Amino acid sequence: MFAALGDPTRLAIFDRLADGRPRSISTLSDDADMTRQAVTKHLRVLEGAGLVQNHKVGRESHYAFCPEQLAQAREYLDQVAGRWESALMRLKTFVEEDNTLGSP
């Protein structure tokens, strides 16, 4: 997941598809300054990570934003942040208790 979004080109594509409009491979490669094949590869990686979905429309291959994995990534980051927060709290209360014990 993070690896898939780690590449700037892929992140740009993903970001662009977040407006909900599915786009064909050629459409997406028009703005990217690289070959259609390169874009195709990136799309496959994004698809492999579940960040994007593919469906054919006539002869065109359309890629669409896929929110599930994004949600999962957010949940993970929230969970990590939560662990960090509670660790901070534990440290804080520990220091406070220490002060209480040491003051009289």
Place this chain on the structure above:
Amino acid sequence: MFAALGDPTRLAIFDRLADGRPRSISTLSDDADMTRQAVTKHLRVLEGAGLVQNHKVGRESHYAFCPEQLAQAREYLDQVAGRWESALMRLKTFVEEDNTLGSP
């Protein structure tokens, strides 16, 4: 950022440091099945991404969790999710309007 968390080893280290305890390089390499040097490199990458902070304690080099960039990543994902949501809403209201116009 995403690139830094994209590597499984680095994600594991980052995840582990989320408990708030800074750890030395050797401590961190004990659990990883690879050389200390490899772990060092990964830590440098994490540090470069601002996900982790380094400070020396005697001769030991301790790495600690750093929440700022994590927060930023969460904000970005939230923003993307927000764009997607509002795109969905627009599509929904469009369909509803279309129905309203077409029904009588």
Place this chain on the structure above:
DNA sequence: AATTTATGCAACTTTTTGGTTGCGTAATAA
């Protein structure tokens, strides 16, 4: 003082990744 422990630096090897080129094919348009 001698030894161990924790690290840094640098060179090197091996995979992986990002990207291109060339060719073949199927659907669309002229």
Place this chain on the structure above:
DNA sequence: TTATTACGCAACCAAAAAGTTGCATAAATT
């Protein structure tokens, strides 16, 4: 029908990443 357009597949290339090894150094132990 003949181009044209939108793809897929496969081979290839170059650069970056992941990891190792060897050596040097400085702090902590004994």
